[in-house]
Amino acid sequence: MTGRVFAITGAFGVLGSALARAAAAQGHRLALIDYAKATPEGLPSGDVFVQAGVDLTDAGAAGAAVAAVADRFGGLDALLNIAGGFRWETVADGSAESWQSLYRLNVLTAANASRAAIPHLKCSAAGRIVNVGSNAALKAGLGMGAYAAAKAGVHSLTQALAEELKDAGVTVNAVLPSIIDTPANRADMPKADFAAWVAPDDLAAVILFLAGEEARAVTGALVPVTGRV
Template structure:
């Protein structure tokens, strides 16, 4: 990853932070994009371009963020679409707006970021887009209808973009995690052994492989990363 320019959406969250730290340790130049305010110290050392309070559902703001990355670094080598949202809620009695909300947080954010990044990715010799889907989109459980449907949209977006960008030498893939070991998931499921879940660092390693020059032969793939669940 040394010398590669990596743009990460959702960079201040648990997974985004793990990916950013791992990429920085491997020598990548980082652009950290998030809707939240920048935390005190992003944990990746000095030099990262921090683009906080960026609404990824707004194509104008996303375009401005990608333009700032292009101005700073001259190109983008990999876009990692980690931003997203999750709600567990059964369909009966559900607020109907939940479906649109989760589609916007998961699919629209990835589509906006990808669309705006493509011109900058074309300047790379090994352009990459890596999305975060979900194993739950392959088999949804109770309370997972809206979330799983949204992540299925991410899977379709991944495969469509892979076909559209083949001629540009840009690969597009998605990781499909099961339960990620986060403080929130530990609090919500205290009786489950988190050792069987997916550690953020382990998921980050797969994401960074797909973002690397070594993954040239892989595109349009939906890669399960399910730990021992």
């Protein structure tokens, strides 16, 4: 299963870049897709195809990006949907725009990328889609309404796609992290126990397991990756 073609959305973020480095270390060929236009330092070198400034909330842009990946590498074996967004906001004091924005950033990006990838994944010997949901969507807390609702949409998308693609040999699963240990989260919660959170490298390892041969019998799973939270 080494040398496979992995497309990673949201590849310039903390989790996306950790996943890219881990996938490169396993010998996979990578397509790194992100909305940001500036490519950050620390991305892996080698057989890597970078696409910056891609708006995956636009179905046409998502389709063009995935088509470019297939053209560059001659196919696609796994789509790892890391792109997403977060906003803490109560329902009473929040806005309809927040709900629309978080839906677009979390659900629509994954749906558009997946739709574009499906024809290519069906041609793979072992097609994979891995999404990022959230443990918060299982029981939403204060200020998590819009975010949890969006991630619940990712969970349902995962399960629906798993049923849709199971006879085509394509598995679809999602990881459900709690709090990921990122600089932004540390800044927002400076008094928290960071060691209890989920390290990006640990979450990347679970994603790569689901994208690998060992997980060939797993589809439609929502896998909690919660650390000690």
